[in-house]
Amino acid sequence: MRLRLQLFEFEDLPWFPKAIRAGMMDYLRFMISTLRTYQPIVPLLREALHATGQQQVVELCAGAGGGTEGVALALRRHPELEQLRVTLTDLYPQPAAWQLLQERTAGVIGYETAAVDALAVPPRLTGFRTVFSAFHHFPPAAAEALLADAVQQGAGIGVFEGAGKHWLEIGLAWTVLPVAQLLITPFIRPFALSRLFFTYVVPLIPLFTIWDGTVSILRMYPPAQLLALARRADPEQRFRWQAGKVRHKWGPEVTYLVGVPK
Known part of the structure; x- marks a missing residue:
């Protein structure tokens, strides 16, 4: 699918209720972690870290940290990356979810409590930058600015989207995944009463997840468009x-x- 539509996602809206956004992000983290969605990119990220000599990763737009734990622990199995550390950042920080990841990884994953704009990352946050499941949120001008900021600060960057941009993925977002969400929500940690209320009593989390999941795929940049953005962000090559x-x-x-x- 080459079509890209710049539609809106509810979770991007500043007025969107925090409890519902957190519930959606927790579900996404649970699914990505359980399905090990990002394991195929471990060799790519390992090669990039080797090329930059980095042992520090700064994750932008981290949401609830979906996929980070599995990728970080897989990378640390390699001798040259046994000191790897990851810092989670977001414009809307989620310290409750991030604290859980920090505890489960014995400090391999840490986090920044202050809001971090991915288009203007504070210079003190040094390391190889990653963006998981979030680059599609940025329209072309902002996406280019995000890449340009990494180039200007000399920070390597990896952008990863957990889909191949196919119509079948949209079909799954409307059928299989909502059923899975209803089944797994009681097992998502950390526990939140609001998550149960807005899933089963007033099902706003599943409804908004269907919409945002569909739009995410439609907004994704295919590889050719990603390269075009990168070349504009890095005119001096x-x-x-x-x-x-x-x-x-x-x-x-x-x-x-x-x-x-x-």
Whole structure:
């Protein structure tokens, strides 16, 4: 699917209720972690970290941290990355969810409590930058600015979307995934009474998840568009860029863009 529509997602809206946004993000984190969605990009990220000599990762637009734990622990199994640390950041920080990840990983994953704008990352937050499941939120001008900020600060960056941008994925968002959400919500941690209320009593979390999940796929940039954004963000060609798709062993794809300083 090459079509890209710049529609809106409810979770992007400043007035959107925090409890519902947190419930949606917790569900996304649970599903991505359980399905190990981002495991196929571990070799790509390992190569990029080797190229930049980094042991510190700064995750932008982290949401509830979906996928970060599995990827970080997989990377640390390699001797050259045994000191790897990850710092989660977001414009809407979620310390309750991040604290859980910090505890489960014995401090491998940490977080920034202050809001962080991915288009203007504070210079004190050094390290290789990653964006999981969030780059599609940015319209072209903002997406280019996000990449340009990494180039200007000489920080390598990896953008990863847990889908291959196919119509089948939209079909799943309307059928299988809502049923899964109803089944797994009681098992999501940390526990939140509001999550149960807005899932089963007033089902706003499932309804908004269906809409945002559909729009996410329609807003995704395919590899060719990712490379075009990168080239505009890096007119002096200071970085090496690659984009494409990698397939999970059980079928789903991950779309990626990786850039490292030359």
